[in-house]
Structures are given as C-alpha cells and as structure tokens.
Amino acid sequence: MKRRIFLKGSVAASTLAVAAGAGLLSPTRVLAAAWPESAFGPRPEAEALEAFFGSSDVVESDEVSLKAPLQAENGAVVPIKVMTSLANVESIGVIVVKNPAPFTTGLEVMGGGAGAMYSARIKMGQTSPVNCYVKAGGKIYMTSQEIKVTVGGCGG
Amino acid sequence: MASTKMKIKKSAEGGHDVMVLAKHPMETGLRKDKKTGEKIPAHFIKTMEFALNGTAVAQADLGTGVSTNPLISIHLANSKSGDTVTVSWVDNMGESDSAEKTVS
Numbered sequence: 437m438k439r440r441i442f443l444k445g446s447v448a449a450s451t452l453a454v455a456a457g458a459g460l461l462s463p464t465r466v467l468a469a470a471w472p473e474s475a476f477g478p479r480p481e482a483e484a485l486e487a488f489f490g491s492s493d494v495v496e497s498d499e500v501s502l503k504a505p506l507q508a509e510n511g512a513v514v515p516i517k518v519m520t521s522l523a524n525v526e527s528i529g530v531i532v533v534k535n536p537a538p539f540t541t542g543l544e545v546m547g548g549g550a551g552a553m554y555s556a557r558i559k560m561g562q563t564s565p566v567n568c569y570v571k572a573g574g575k576i577y578m579t580s581q582e583i584k585v586t587v588g589g590c591g592g
Numbered sequence: 593m594a595s596t597k598m599k600i601k602k603s604a605e606g607g608h609d610v611m612v613l614a615k616h617p618m619e620t621g622l623r624k625d626k627k628t629g630e631k632i633p634a635h636f637i638k639t640m641e642f643a644l645n646g647t648a649v650a651q652a653d654l655g656t657g658v659s660t661n662p663l664i665s666i667h668l669a670n671s672k673s674g675d676t677v678t679v680s681w682v683d684n685m686g687e688s689d690s691a692e693k694t695v696s
Contacts, residue, residue, distance in 0.1 A: 469651055471638040476655040513659045532657060536622070540657035543650055543666065550642065550650040553609065553667035557659040559620075 469546075475539045481531055481567070484539035488529050489571050497522075497577035500570045504583055508560060511585040517555035522572040525551030529571075534564035560585050596691040598679055603667060608695055610642065611665040612679050620656040640664060640681040644671055671695050 475488035485492040503517040518528055528551065529542040540558050545551035560566075560583060567580045599611040614637060621634025640652040640662075652664050671677070673695055680690035 469639075472653055475653075515663075535657055537655060537657055540655060542653040544653065545650045546648050549607075549644070549670035550666055550668055552605070552669060553665070554652070555663075555665045556652075556654075557663050559657050559659055 469544055472542070475529075475542070477537055477539075479537075479539065481533060481538055484531060485529070485569065485576070488539065488542055489527060489569065489576055491576060494569065494576045494578045496579065497570075498579075500568060500577045500579040502566065502568045502579050502581050503555075504566060504581055506581075507584040507586060509586055511560040511562070513557050514560050514583060514585075515555065515557050516566065516568075517553065518568045518570070519553050520551070520570045520572070520577075522570060522577065524573050526571045526574075527551075528554045529569040530556070530558065531567045531569070532558065532560055532564050533567060535559070535561055596679065596681070596689045598677065598691045598693045600671075600677060600693055600695050605667075605669075607667060607669040608671045608677075609665055609667050610677055610679070611663065612640065612691070613661065613663050614640070614681055614689065615661055616681075616683065618656065618658055618660045618662065622656075635683065635685055637662060637681045637683045640679060642666060642668075643678040643680075644668060645675055646678070 472488050475484045482492045499522050500520045508514040525545050527542060527544045530540045531538045532540050541556050543554045563584045565580050565582045567578055569576055569578045595615050597613045601609045603609045616637050617635055619632050619635040623632045625632055634656060636656050637654045641648055642650045650666055654662060675695045676692060678692045682688045
C-alpha cells in the first residue's frame with residue numbers, strides 16, 4: 437500500500453517537472469514560425485508548393501543539387517542532402533512525388549547565414565522522383581532525381 | 593526521456609555544419625498495432641528551430657515523411673569559434689526537447 441502511494445506521488449512530481457520544462461521553453465516557441473500545416477498531408481505537389489512557398493512557378497536550375505542514393509534498399513531511411521550555391525536562400529522544400537503525403541520536409545531560413553545545405557533522412561513508400569525546391573530572391577528553383585526503392589533489399 | 597544530440601563540424605566552404613539527431617518515433621498514424629489491430633496515433637516532430645547566439649537562423653518543418661530518429665543537418669555560414677548553437681524541437685503532442693553546444 438505504501439509503495440502504491442509512493443508511486444502515485446512520483447508520477448505527479450514528474451508531470452510537474454515536464455510542465456515546468458515546457459514553460460521554460462515557450463519564449464523561444466513564440467519566435468518560431470508556425471508549422472505550415474496546409475503544405476503537409478495528402479495534397480498534390482502544386483498545392484503544397486503554393487502553401488509552402490506562396491507560388492508554384494518553378495525554374496529548373498543547376499545551382500540546386502541533390503545528393504541522394506540512386507537506389508535505396510530500405511525505404512524507411514533514405515538519406516538526402518540538398519545543396520545550393522544560390523545567395524539569399526529563403527526556404528528549401530523536399531517533395532517525394534509518390535508518397536501518400538508528398539511534401540516531406542522543409543527549411544525556413546531567417547536572416548542570412550543558413551540555407552546553403554539541408555539534409556535529412558526521409559521515408560519512401562515506393563520508387564519515386566524526389567523534387568527539391570529552393571526559394572532564393574523571390575524565385576523558386578528546383579532539381580529532381582529518381583530514387584529506386586527495393587523492398588527485398590537485395591539491391592536488384 | 594527524450595535525448596537530442598548535436599554535432600558541429602567545421603565546413604570546407606567556411607562556417608560550420610550543424611548535425612542534429614533527435615530520438616523520436618515519428619509515427620505516421622497509418623501503422624497498425626500488430627496485437628490489437630488498432631491504429632497507432634500519429635506522433636511526429638513538427639518544427640525544429642536552430643538559433644545562433646540566441647537569434648533564430650532557421651526552422652526545419654518536419655512531417656510524417658521524415659524517418660524515425662530524424663537526423664537533420666544545416667549549414668551555418670556566419671558561425672565562428674565560441675558561438676553558441678541551440679536547437680529545439682516541438683512535436684504534435686506538445687513534447688519538446690532542446691540541445692545546446694558551443695562551436696569549438
């Protein structure tokens with residue numbers, strides 16, 4: 437019985453600690469931009485672009501490069517890296533065309549100094565083109581690469 | 593419970609590369625529990641904010657399409673030795689974590 441009371445007490449204490457931690461973090465959260473909910477989800481590519489970048493006028497460019505495997509043996513973990521030599525990068529977006537939720541991840545740059553590179557590990561349901569978009573100086577540039585996903589993992 | 597690790601590497605082009613590994617299940621909300629057949633609710637990191645010396649420089653927006661235990665890296669062009677880099681993330685269930693490191 438005493439043990440039960442003790443357990444109850446410790447659970448209550450830990451929830452309090454979590455609440456306090458969240459409270460301390462909130463000032464930085466106020467500064468942060470909102471999560472672009474209208475870009476994520478099962479939306480077609482053009483709609484996601486409109487929601488994330490505010491435009492869907494896209495130019496293909498050599499100044500955006502995507503470093504990714506040609507063939508991914510495990511679709512659950514596909515490392516991708518977007519690099520750009522463009523100046524004044526405002527945001528970067530990654531779209532996996534054939535995923536149930538095509539818009540996968542994005543980076544919003546505040547002020548200068550960041551945005552030349554963005555890398556993440558993404559999930560892919562099947563072989564699909566991966567489109568990377570970089571918005572710089574008000575224009576959107578893109579590059580694309582098809583990544584093959586082999587479910588069996590035999591590298592075939 | 594949650595743990596977030598950060599690595600800062602000097603970049604060949606100047607500045608630094610910041611690499612963040614956050615421990616997180618990143619559930620899509622589409623998977624089912626094998627035993628009960630019930631859907632596992634979506635649980636994923638929504639935003640990850642990077643700050644250099646207390647000023648926000650970039651925010652990564654993540655969705656369910658990002659792998660379990662996300663490994664995110666970005667490049668900082670204006671960082672120098674002695675600067676502090678802070679990263680903090682928030683998920684869709686209100687959980688959060690942060691990490692801080694000084695550029696060596």
